Amino acid sequence: MRVSTDIQDNGLARLTLRRGEAGNAIDLAMARALLDAAEACARTTVRAVLLTGEGRSFCVGGDLREFSALPAEALENHLTAVTDALHGALRVLAAIDAPLVAAVQGPVAGAGLGLAAAADITLAADNATFTAAYTGIGYVPDAGVSWSLPRLVGPKRALDLLLTNRRLPAAEAARIGLVTRVVDADRLAAEAERTAEALRRGPTTAFGATRRLVAAATTRDLGPHLDSEARALAGAAASAAGREGVAAFLAKRAPDFTDTSYET
Structure with a gap:
């Protein structure tokens, strides 16, 4: 099993990369999984997604051993199949309302960097390091790295990372905005669970609208974006979840967003 999927009845989904012995390198089977x-x-009522990788590394990128074993005439089609599946997964996770939390440790490279950058909240163990790695072997970015890096760290820093392949320690990755925050390696799993659980209890549809607004902000002019914000806010305020949130605030109590009637 390349990726294990545990979707709980309470709406928390745990996705775990299961090639720890290979650094969770992404081969065709893992991309499809x-x-x-x-x-x-x-397909399920998911309220938060937690993405992790087993073993010492979250993900070291593509499986170069698999790629190098293919004849040149087959490699292009093979890599197209790998990226079609991997990019399909990223598109699906970006489109759902449920926020994505990634917990990363050890060496993170290539497509692993893309998975880490795709998360809404990325927690990095203090032993994590990050490198793009692509151009070091004559490749170019995939997994959305050339899209996400400029948005997270700026174009100049993104090109520095993509062209020099320098290795970032976790603290620097947090300082420049590549990851959300750094935690002790022995606390990573617990902190990731705590974060995902807090999001699971939140207003999922409002989270989804917020994710889409932020994603669109870099490509939309201010006027149209303000119109989108206004429509999204009006819809959220009129929803059962919005009414519950305001009622809870005025009553000085914690809101209950987990009742499924609030997701209409």
């Missing part, structure tokens, strides 16, 4: 896992989340 990740797409299957993402689609399972899309």
Whole structure:
């Protein structure tokens, strides 16, 4: 099993990369398994997704051993199949309302960097390091790295990372905005669970609208974006979840967003 999928009745989905002995390197089977896992989340009432990788590394990128074993005439089609599945998984996870939390440790490279950057909240163990790695072997970015890096760290820093392949320690990755925050390695799993659980209890549809607004902000002019914000806010305020949130605030109590009637 390349990716395990645990979707609980309470709406928390745990996706775990299961090639720890290979640094969770992404081969065709893993890319397709990740797409299957993402689609399972899309078919279910999921309120938060937690992405982790077993072993010492979250993900070291593509499986170069698999790629190098292929004849040149087959490699292009093979890599197209890998990226089609991997990018399909990223598209599905970006489209659902449920926020995505990633917990990363050890060496993170290539497509692993893309998975870490795709999360809404990325927690990095203090032993994590990050490198793009692509151009070091004559490749170019995939897994959305050339899209996400400029948005997270700026174009100049993104090109520095993509062209020099320098290795970032976790603290620097947090300082420049590549990850959300750094935690002790022995606390990573617990902190990731706590974060995902807090999001699971939140207003999922409002989270989804917020994710889409932020994603669109870099490509939309201010005027149209303000119109989108206004429509999204009006819809959220009129929803059962919005009414519950305001009622709880005025009553000085914690809101209950987990009642499914609030997701209409």
